[in-house]
Amino acid sequence: MSRISYSPAFLVSLTVVTATFGPAQSQFVIESTASLQSCRSAPVVYSCEATEAIANTCCITTPGGLILQTQFWSTWTGLEKKGQKLPKDSWTIHGLWPDNCNGSFEQYCDASRQFDPHPSPAKLPNGTVITPYKGPSVDTLIKAFGRNDLLHFMDNYWINQGGPNSDLWAHEFSKHGTCMSTFDLACFGSPYRKHEEIMNYYDSVIRAFHQYPTFDMLAAFGIVPSNKTAYNLADIQSALKTQTGATPYLGCSNNGTALSEVWYFNHVLGTPQYGHFKPVESTSASSCSTTSPIWYYERTATSEREVRGVFGNWPL
Numbered sequence: 001m002s003r004i005s006y007s008p009a010f011l012v013s014l015t016v017v018t019a020t021f022g023p024a025q026s027q028f029v030i031e032s033t034a035s036l037q038s039c040r041s042a043p044v045v046y047s048c049e050a051t052e053a054i055a056n057t058c059c060i061t062t063p064g065g066l067i068l069q070t071q072f073w074s075t076w077t078g079l080e081k082k083g084q085k086l087p088k089d090s091w092t093i094h095g096l097w098p099d100n101c102n103g104s105f106e107q108y109c110d111a112s113r114q115f116d117p118h119p120s121p122a123k124l125p126n127g128t129v130i131t132p133y134k135g136p137s138v139d140t141l142i143k144a145f146g147r148n149d150l151l152h153f154m155d156n157y158w159i160n161q162g163g164p165n166s167d168l169w170a171h172e173f174s175k176h177g178t179c180m181s182t183f184d185l186a187c188f189g190s191p192y193r194k195h196e197e198i199m200n201y202y203d204s205v206i207r208a209f210h211q212y213p214t215f216d217m218l219a220a221f222g223i224v225p226s227n228k229t230a231y232n233l234a235d236i237q238s239a240l241k242t243q244t245g246a247t248p249y250l251g252c253s254n255n256g257t258a259l260s261e262v263w264y265f266n267h268v269l270g271t272p273q274y275g276h277f278k279p280v281e282s283t284s285a286s287s288c289s290t291t292s293p294i295w296y297y298e299r300t301a302t303s304e305r306e307v308r309g310v311f312g313n314w315p316l
Ligand SMILES: *[C@@H]1O[C@H](CO)[C@@H](O)[C@H](O)[C@H]1NC(C)=O
Pocket: 063, 100, 101, 102, 103, 104
């Protein structure tokens, strides 16, 4: 569940989206929409709470109905010189993950939709080897789909560390998205437009991310990045629980002392594409220290860029 590491040689292949968008960007917006008419008579229940077997797996994610919206707090990307920077005053997107209702999880569920150049793990617990993808990076697929608006948002908020953003996006879709039943090809329209479900997954991740403005929720409790003042885990947890209704998982690096990740657990009414997310308690214990101070480090100014106000016409 962690970021992948890259060889330096790989870093030179980074491409940066330099296009700027004014009001004309709306001409690029083509929604990718799952075809859910067959769900019309299906029971509408929260994932992981169905009392009967789910007959149509396009309507509710199953078995991975414990849906995690995961985010990073990083202070650097390693590719700043190439323009890959972090959004000021915001955490960044990690992904949207389908845990099973009992807390276990599946990964890399469809070899025919393997776009991850650096599979991690390279071999699944059941012995299946995941072959590294060598085709064009997923940003080219997004461009080919006409979703420059989506690409622009992703390049601002969905940021990798030590490798190009598109590697993280590919990793998330192939490792996690392919295990969410509502993104199965069978759930998409006829005629199916190639890669439609990938666009739909990325749109869904972004919608879910918008429900959890971690930076703002912490700031509302006076918890802001600082290299002078540290915080304690209970205060960070309580700030987030007060505003979301459930304690998320908090991840820390540096032996539990540097805040670096948050995972929001949810049951979802209907599909994670369009349904309602209900926060539930984390099933994983925090990796942050309960006794040492927790640092929520400030970023170096050269690792950040201003992004607020740029996405006024993002279609949510
Ligand atoms: C957890 O749930 C998954 C999916 O329903 C199932 O395959 C697995 O056997 C369960 N594991 C345990 C330990 O119950």
